Amino acid sequence: MTHKQIIEETLDGTVLFNVPFPKNIAHLKEMSPIILKHPYHVEYLHSYGQDSPWFAGLANKKLLGTECPKCGYKHTTPKLSCMRCGAETEWKELPPEGKVHSFTVCHYGAEEFLKETPFILAMIEFEGWNTLLLSRLVGLDPQQANLKWVGTKVKPKFRRNSKFKPTDVWFVPA
């Protein structure tokens, strides 16, 4: 394929206060559309609700999951209602070490994370636990992505000053 040079489209521009108007209104349908830019910023009060203890755990360097007292199903990413039988689950600490179940290197991303690219996303599995945990994987070279990364033993690292986000924990090779 040919590599075309392009000038990036951006959303900044000029403030416009008037536009041309035809003398004959029959010509109005030939007019170009008027396109405006609006800001759209909202402050939300988001509650983690029944998931809150998980975030409190991260702030105290503890990684928690939930276990069903009825059927024993172990949710690595916590769920307070058992996915298998519907019973209310109990909080439990996860093992200190896990393995990379799958991963990707994001070279692009949602606008919010674009400045952090390239970063590694990974699904982590824990011995004896039924489901997985999505986290960042740090300490591997994003340019060297390969399938051998799957199965790598990893351990969690915690942020010293918690931001109460799931990124308060990340994983590094153990």
Place this chain on the structure above:
Amino acid sequence: MSQSAKDVYVVSAGVSKFAKARPDKTFQAIVKEAVDYTVKDVGLEYPKFLELVDGSVASYFSDHFTRQLMAGIMAQDYLSLCPKPSHRVEGGGATGGICFQEAYKNIASGDMDICLAYGFETMSHVETWKGNEFIALASDINFDYPVGGFYSGYYAMMVVRHMMEFGTTVEQMAHVSVKNHNNAFHNSYAQKRQRLTIKDVRNSPMVAWPLTRLDICVMSDGAAACLLTSEEGLNKLEKASGKKYPRVKVRAIGRGTDAMRMSDRPHQSFEDFYKYNAMANEQDGDSKKYYKELWAKHFKYPGIHSFRAGRMASKMAYENGGIKDPLKEINFVELHDAYTSSEIQTYEDMGLCKYGEGGSFAASGKTFVPGVEYGLKLESQPVCPVNPSGGLIACGHPVGATGLMQAAFALWQLQGAIGKHFGDATLQLNNPKIGAIHSHAGTGTYVTVSLMERI
């Protein structure tokens, strides 16, 4: 499906050509383009159509993209359909497929005789990476989105696992991109009409390893519509138009779901797979032996490599529609190829091949269109063309319109009318009888499969 369900026909459809941006019109007016085309193809003047139609179902995914709540009613009134009944449906990427099925139910239940399904999305109102952010909000905002929410990343992790389990390769994935883009070269509705090679796909910029830009669909502005009727409704339309329409029926529908968080997907045993997920054509001794051997290698189902919702939807549709061997009995499939990898995963969910065979199946030639030049050496002749239209990857993916676009393209295939609508008959398959449409939401959370049949 209830035994008392009425027969449901698909009579006509319309698609506004999908484009990166349509600043010339608001969403209502883009929907009107697709509906005008649909009505014209029935052979009715618009006022006559308004007199006969009983109601509608509206389809669009995101209130963020429009920055407008209740956009559905604004389309409804722009279409002059008030005060007839309508409602909006939403189910991520499967929104269009769900809309088609809700319109089907309106007819099958006897509630309506003529129902219009319409859908749209206008994704150009924010720039691409903000758009990716909006889409990523369709992932758990406590545990998933803040870690680096990016749908291409989620699908990349799914296919990495598929590669680990089954040895699927990036070249096999690239075959899907080459097939769908080269098909779309003959589809005047497609947003991207490019002749590509495997090398082009692999050399395009890496987005989320191992998916490149040409493994991934693009964002679009666009709309699509579809007209469904009962036998009585069909007669009313024929009487009013003086035309005789080819009979295309909805043979059966199916729908499935799975957990929003990929991390929550179960890892089931062989016994549970056979109890809940195996299809009619997997009950023989050879298939059981094949799967037994997979599980002997610590395989689990569905994990993150397969879409249990897609399997559920297919299994239901096949059971309701009396399909025993999908690859032999279904003549073509329009499926949700937002990613080349998800087309491969979907072959397996839909039972076109076994779990684990999707990669080699993709490169075999069995899903290619006869008579289209691909520049590839393929070992098999086409058996069941998949995405003969070019799919989402080449046609575009204005989310709420996509599932209805698939219905439109499938209808035209079954009517033998591809030449008429595309202005090029290259993609017209030889006398197809049964087509399947498959619509899929975020990492396989909602999936619909509908079977259409010419009678």
